[in-house]
Amino acid sequence: MSQQLLSLPAQQRRPLSRRAPLMRADSFGRQVLGYLARTEPPFARQPAPVTGGFRAALRAALAFQPFAHPVRGTNLNSARLRNADLTSADLRNADLTRADLRGANLRHAVLTGANLSAADLQGAVLVDAILYLATLYSARLRATVLTGADLRDTNLRNAVLIDAALTEALLTGANLSGAILTGADLTGADLRSAVLSGADLRAADLNGTLLGRARWSHTTRWPSAGYEEAIRRQSVELSPGEFEIGADESRTRVPESAPI
Numbered sequence: 001m002s003q004q005l006l007s008l009p010a011q012q013r014r015p016l017s018r019r020a021p022l023m024r025a026d027s028f029g030r031q032v033l034g035y036l037a038r039t040e041p042p043f044a045r046q047p048a049p050v051t052g053g054f055r056a057a058l059r060a061a062l063a064f065q066p067f068a069h070p071v072r073g074t075n076l077n078s079a080r081l082r083n084a085d086l087t088s089a090d091l092r093n094a095d096l097t098r099a100d101l102r103g104a105n106l107r108h109a110v111l112t113g114a115n116l117s118a119a120d121l122q123g124a125v126l127v128d129a130i131l132y133l134a135t136l137y138s139a140r141l142r143a144t145v146l147t148g149a150d151l152r153d154t155n156l157r158n159a160v161l162i163d164a165a166l167t168e169a170l171l172t173g174a175n176l177s178g179a180i181l182t183g184a185d186l187t188g189a190d191l192r193s194a195v196l197s198g199a200d201l202r203a204a205d206l207n208g209t210l211l212g213r214a215r216w217s218h219t220t221r222w223p224s225a226g227y228e229e230a231i232r233r234q235s236v237e238l239s240p241g242e243f244e245i246g247a248d249e250s251r252t253r254v255p256e257s258a259p260i
Contacts, residue, residue, distance in 0.1 A: 196220050197242070212247045 074094045083103040093113040101119055106126045117137040121144050128148045135155045145165045153173040163183040170190050177197040181204050190210040197217035204223050211231075218241040222228040235243040 211245045214245045215242065216245070217242050 074091065076091075076099055077095045078098045078100075079096070080100045081104055082100050084101070085105045086109055087105055088108045089106065089110070091109060091111045091114050094111070094115070096111075096114055096116045096119050099116070099119045101121045101124050104121070104124045106124060106129050109126065109129045111129060111131045111134050114131070114134045116139050117135055118139060119136070120140045122140050122142045123144065124141075125145045126149050127145055128150075129146070130150045131154050132150050132152050133154065134151075136159050137155055138158045138160075139156070140160050141164050142160055142162045143164065144161070146169050147165050147167045149166075149169045151169055151171045151174050154171070154175070156174055156176045156179050158178040159176070159180070161179055161181045161184050164181070164185070166184055166186045166189050168188045169186075171194050172190050173193045174191070175195045176191075176199045177195050178199065180200045182200055182202045184201075184204045186209045187205050188208045191214050192210050192212045194211075194214045196214055198219040199216070200221045201223055202221050206223060206227065215238070216231070216235070222231060231245060232243070235245045237243050
């Protein structure tokens with residue numbers, strides 16, 4: 001067809017309309033590979049049905065690139081990325097509000113400044129992920145693996161972290177007010193200057209946790225009465241019902257008489 005076109009006299013050739021640009025090959029490839037990355041092995045660990053509406057699925061397919069991960073600032077609001085492999089993905093400043101990331105692999109992912117408000121990350125793996133300054137307000141992180149993750153200055157208000165693995169995680173300056181951390185493993189985690197007002201830490205493992213200058217309130221639930229008594233002795237009252245743990249007491253000390 002192209003040879004026939006070129007064989008026509010110049011006055012009979014019809015130029016392509018500028019108002020109908022051709023789709024670039026890389027744009028089309030992104031759509032196809034993006035869809036495969038969410039639904040087909042080996043990119044996805046398990047086939048995931050397209051749910052949550054056409055627009056949400058299309059946004060995820062268009063934004064996701066299996067060979068070149070989503071660019072920073074990507075809009076993945078309400079995207080369905082369950083069981084997706086996002087290892088080492090660059091998701092800085094991405095909008096992942098209400099995204100379904102259950103079981104997703106986010107090892108070494110960079111989520112600095114990302115918005116994960118109300119996102120579902122239950123069972124996801126974020127080992128050594130960077131979530132500095134990220135927003136996880138009301139996010140669901142039940143049984144999520146955050147070992148060694150960088151959560152400095154992260155907003156985790158009202159987040160659900162039941163049975164989450166936070167061993168050696170960096171949580172300095174993090175806002176955990178109202179967060180539910182029952183049964184969470186915080187062994188060796190750094191919570192210095194964190195906000196724990198109203199947080200529920202019952203049955204959490206705080207062995208070796210750094211808590212210097214962390215703030216808590218009378219509504220904070222500690223692992224046991226013994227823990228609370230020990231923390232209270234190490235704290236100063238800033239205002240009625242609001243306390244700050246002394247800077248010199250950098251690590252929690254479990255009293256010998258405290259029930260575990």
